[in-house]
Amino acid sequence: MKVLVVGAGIAGLTTALRAEALGHDVELIVKGAIGDGCTPLAQGGISGAYGPGDSPALHALDTMHAGSGHGAPPAIGALVDGAESAIADLIAAGVPFDRTHDGDIARGLEAAHRLPRIAHAGGDATGAAISAALIARVRESRIEVREHVFATDLLLDSGRARGIRSLDAGTHAADAVVLATGGAGRLFAHTTNPPEVTGDGIAMALRAGAAVADLEFVQFHPTVLDSADLADADADADAFLISEAVRGAGAVLVDADGHRFMLDEHPDAELAPRDVVARAVARVAAAHGAPVRLDATALGPSALAQRFPTIDAQLRRRGLDWSRHPVPITPAAHYLMGGIATDLDGRTSLPGLWAVGETARTGVHGANRLASNSLLEGAVFGARAAESLSAASWQVSRSHSLPLSGADSGNGCDLNVTTPFTRSELQQLMWEQVGLLRDPDGLSDAVAQLHRWRPPTGSTVAAHEDANLLTLARAVASAALARTESLGSHHLTSTRHPSPALIGAS
Structure with missing residues (x-):
């Protein structure tokens, strides 16, 4: 079977590698260079490294709770049940997860997790380590990699996806198309996402008539460096995320008067679900007319440099010594919980089309993603999609489909008065x-x-x-x-x- 995978984050790379291992002829199309996108930027880690007293069942409860009860239990079950295998596969692929002195995987704690279960690599460079390892495996495989190819639309034949059109290279025919194009952070003026994350895959699916769901649920990360408060900030400083794992290690949030306000907001304080923390940060900053600050000074310079070397280096490059002074932070658009509606194996409502990773709406994240479940989702559901490519059944509901235009609905929008936009x-x-x-x-x-x-x-x-x-x-x-x-x-x-x-x- 000819399989076309569009996108090369953890979800796309996992799908491509597993599909190739199963004997499929795989072509991997990348919008920019392989290694671009959000996966290499992921700092915190991948959830599912269960230790004493922990279990997939507890992870599932935390996932459902963080998602405000809106998650789909079967999808959450598939995620947590697949965690052990997914992490083992990443280790086999060469991901050098950080270890304790006893040789066990070092487990970090992040918000809304009741126990430390986050595997990390390079301290705070987990995504980069995963991306590098999987790309190396792709380079060693028979997978045909096509970089700098911009997919514009799906090719349809009798209602089935049969490939994609690209901007410069014509058409790419396939028996199965897997969209792994990431999210859409660039919908917003302030985002942690790199410039290329413009929702291309979801837009393509919408134009083709595929069902989508939960697009209203956009996660705003609460602790992104606030460059507006820095006199010598460079142009991209506002996009620099400070991992939730820093708060998991003991950092706290303080207002302009030095008050630790999250103790007043939620029983879990800084480790409350992200949506709760982000709104509190925005509200307190507005009330004081000054940014909230992340105070990690209690951790000490050596611990910060060892556990969070990437963040430490980036902050110091910007003239900030976070071991001595709290740093200004602000929320920014980070992750899209919704996307192309899929079943548990990545099938969409359009025959021949699969979606994985942030592009997909599996039902795992509900109304708010639990920290470090995104890399896990990409690994688990990428593998599941690859395993299902040869299956003939196609029974995905179209109940979540949205119309593309309100032109004939009498919606009150004057669609005849259209103007260009920037x-x-x-x-x-x-x-x-x-x-x-x-x-x-x-x-x-x-x-x-x-x-x-x-x-x-x-x-x-x-x-x-x-x-x-x-x-x-x-x-x-x-x-x-x-x-x-x-x-x-x-x-x-x-x-x-x-x-x-x-x-x-x-």
């Missing part, structure tokens, strides 16, 4: 109206404005990315407008019932 305008609109804190009026305004903007028609990568961002922004804003009660990362500051016509405008 990416920065879209990102600022999404940040202000569809961001960490939302209200129905702002969401209604966002949906209307997004439908006034005309998709770009150019043939450049940037034009295609902007068109994808607009497609996805409309779907995300409409999904957020349709959910009239706060849940997890979808937090409404006020409530009212939105117009049914506007809800359909996606």
Whole structure:
């Protein structure tokens, strides 16, 4: 079978390697260079390294709790039951997880985990270690790697995915297509995601009519370096994430007066679920007119440098000695819990199309992702998708599908008055109206404005990315407008019932 995998993070690489091992002819298409994307940037680690007193069942409970009860139990069960095998496979692939003096995997603690179960490598360079090891295995395999190929749309034949069109290289035919293109952090003005993360795979699937789900659930990471507070900040400093594992090791959050405010917010304080911490950080910063600070000084310089060498080096490069002074932080868009709806083996509602990793909505994350479950999801469900490629059955529900246009729905958006837009305008609109804190009026305004903007028609990568961002922004804003009660990362500051016509405008 000819298998086309689009994307080379942990999910895409795992799928490609397992599919090749099963005898499939695999072509791996990468938008930029192999090794780009979010996986190499992942600091904290991969969950599922269970120690004494821990178990998959407890991990499942923590996952469901962090997701505000919105997760799908079968998907969560598949995730935690597959953790041991996934981590063993990564070790076999050459990932050098950090070890204790006794030779066991060193386990870190992160927010909303009741016990330390996070395996890490290089202290805080887990994603880079995983990416390097899997890429090395791909280079040794028969997998055909095509770098700098921008996939624009799915090829369909009688309602089945049969490949993709690309911007410069024509068409790529296949018996099975696996989308592993990551999330859509670049929908927002402030994000931890690199520039290439523009929601391309989800937008392609939407245009092809595949079902999506839970697009309203966008996670904002609470501790991203606030470069606005730094006199000599460089241009990319606002994108630098400070891992949740730092708080797991004992760092605390303090306001402008030095008060540790998370003790007043949640029983788990700094280790509360991410959506809780992010909202508290934003609220306290606004109330004081000054950024919240992450105080890791109690850990000491040697411990910080040894356990978090990447963060330590980056902060010092920016002139910050976090062993002596708390550092300013702010929330930023980080992870999309929703995506292309799949079954437990990555099948989408479109025959011939699979989706894995952040591109997919498996139901694992619910309304708010538990820390370090993303790498695990990519490894577990990437392998499951590869194992299912030869199966003939296709019974995925289309119940979560969204319409692409509200043009015929009488939704009140004047679609005849369309104007061009810039990416920065879209990102600022999404940040202000569809961001960490939302209200129905702002969401209604966002949906209307997004439908006034005309998709770009150019043939450049940037034009295609902007068109994808607009497609996805409309779907995300409409999904957020349709959910009239706060849940997890979808937090409404006020409530009212939105117009049914506007809800359909996606």
